[in-house]
Amino acid sequence: MSLLGRIEQWNDARGYGFVRPLESQAGDAARAFVHVRAIERAGRRPADGDLVRYATERDDKGRLNAVRVSFVNATAMRRQAEARGDARADARRRQATARLGNALRRGALAAATALLAGGWLMGEWGGAVVLWFAVASLLSFLSYRHDKVSAERGRWRTPERILHLLDLAGGWPGGLLAQQVLRHKSSKPSFQAVFWGTVALNIAAFAWLLHDGSLDAFLQALA
16 A cells, blocks of 8 residues: 655665654654665655655564655656756856867967967068057957946946957957956857957958068058
C-alpha cells in the first residue's frame, strides 16, 4: 500500500533517516526507516520535512523500512534540477566565450601596437600614421567610457554607430582597450559582430593604401 509521509531526523552524512505517515504527526504511529538508496532519483538529496510517497516492508530483523520512496513533487524538482544544470552549463559557456574574447582582444591589441610601432621604426610609414591611430584610439576609448558612465547614471548614451565609425576610422585599438579595461560592449554579440567588421575593413583599407602607394598622398592631403 502506498503511503504519504514526511522525512524526519534525516542524517545526510550517513544517508538515512525516518519517514512518518501524514495521518499521524503526533508521534504515536510507527515510522519507517528510510535509506537514501530507497529514494528514487529526483535531482537532489532529501531533507527534513520533505513530503514523500512510499511503501513499507519488514527486513530480516522485523524492522519497518520505507521502500520505493519518491518525492511527491519529484517531477517539479527534476525540472528544477535540470534548469539549474542548464543554467550552470550556460554560465560555463558564457565564461569560456568571455575568456576567448578577452584573449582575442588582448592579442589583437598587442599585434596592432607592435605593427604600428614596428612599421614606423622600420620606415614603412611616417609618424603621422601612428599619431592618427593614437588620436582615433583615444577618441574611441573616451567615447566608450562616456557611454558606460552614461549607462550607469541613466544619461544620454553614445549611439553605437558613433562608436563603430570611430573604430572604422582607426580607433579600434582604443575600442579594444575600452572593452577590455571597462568591460563595456564586450559581451553584446550584435555589437561585437559589427565591431570586428570595422576592424577588418580598417585593416583592409590601410593595407590597400599601403600597397597602392597612396598612403603618403592620403596623409599629405589630410595635413
